[in-house]
Amino acid sequence: TPATIINDAPLSLPGGVAGEAWEPKNFEGTYSGPIRLRTALTKSKNLVSIRILQSITPEYAQDYITRFGFDAAQHPPYLTMALGAGSVTPLQMVSAYSVFANGGFRTQPYFIDRIVDSRGTVLVQSKPVRAGESAERVIDARNAFIMTSLMQDVVRQGTATKAMQLGRHDLAGKTGTTNDQIDAWFCGFNSKLVAVAWIGFDRPRSLGGNETGGHAALPIWVNYMGKALKNVPESSYTVPEGVSVLKINPQNGQIEDNGVPEFF
Numbered sequence: 001t002p003a004t005i006i007n008d009a010p011l012s013l014p015g016g017v018a019g020e021a022w023e024p025k026n027f028e029g030t031y032s033g034p035i036r037l038r039t040a041l042t043k044s045k046n047l048v049s050i051r052i053l054q055s056i057t058p059e060y061a062q063d064y065i066t067r068f069g070f071d072a073a074q075h076p077p078y079l080t081m082a083l084g085a086g087s088v089t090p091l092q093m094v095s096a097y098s099v100f101a102n103g104g105f106r107t108q109p110y111f112i113d114r115i116v117d118s119r120g121t122v123l124v125q126s127k128p129v130r131a132g133e134s135a136e137r138v139i140d141a142r143n144a145f146i147m148t149s150l151m152q153d154v155v156r157q158g159t160a161t162k163a164m165q166l167g168r169h170d171l172a173g174k175t176g177t178t179n180d181q182i183d184a185w186f187c188g189f190n191s192k193l194v195a196v197a198w199i200g201f202d203r204p205r206s207l208g209g210n211e212t213g214g215h216a217a218l219p220i221w222v223n224y225m226g227k228a229l230k231n232v233p234e235s236s237y238t239v240p241e242g243v244s245v246l247k248i249n250p251q252n253g254q255i256e257d258n259g260v261p262e263f264f
Helices: 037-042 046-056 058-068 079-083 090-101 141-157 161-166 213-228
Strands: 005-008 033-036 114-116 122-125 172-177 184-189 194-199 245-248 260-263
Touching: 005 037, 005 046, 033 037, 037 046, 037 141, 046 058, 046 079, 058 079, 058 090, 090 141, 090 172, 090 184, 090 194, 141 161, 141 172, 141 260, 161 213, 172 213, 184 213, 194 213
Parallel strands: none
Antiparallel strands: 005 033, 114 122, 172 184, 184 194, 245 260
């Protein structure tokens, strides 16, 4: 659950370069010890992501991400998956994040709505699948809602707080930064619109020491969404049947009467 306690602590595993140990790190080089999953995602704690992947196994994750439209062959089943070692495009990412935004349905991006002739006669009309109608449900509505709740905290108090300058409370998303700051990402949404910002070089090289997703990509996303959502009312997320709100102790993840509200 979002309240599950996971250890944000260093790891030393076989499989590094030249037979050395693989010792992944958090971006800032510090560790928080046992923390809730929600807090770990909010703060982009790499070591927690790796431990979760260890628990579910990379093979399970490789199969699961195909639900979102990713090609399993581009995401080898290793623990580095947790750090974004696979290969994706911005279009694939925006399609994948739409599954969370629309409540669990997979839809296909399309560019051409219709083709008309010189007299205005419609020759071809696109018929895209729509969430809640003809689209395939690929994750449970509870899954989509809780993941959205987690990513709302990324915007409210995590690595994407710059998005709060838009003055909205319906935004959710996740920053991403690959090794050596070669790629910087921000994938974000509300329930009506998903947008992804990526920045990097055509021939991969470092963007610079501080060019993280929150620093390099997020401002692009904020600039776009500020215009796209201008005068658009805030959207709301309905709590699906089967999701409960319980009070938990933020230190140990246990249910308690005087704790903080958490979705389960």
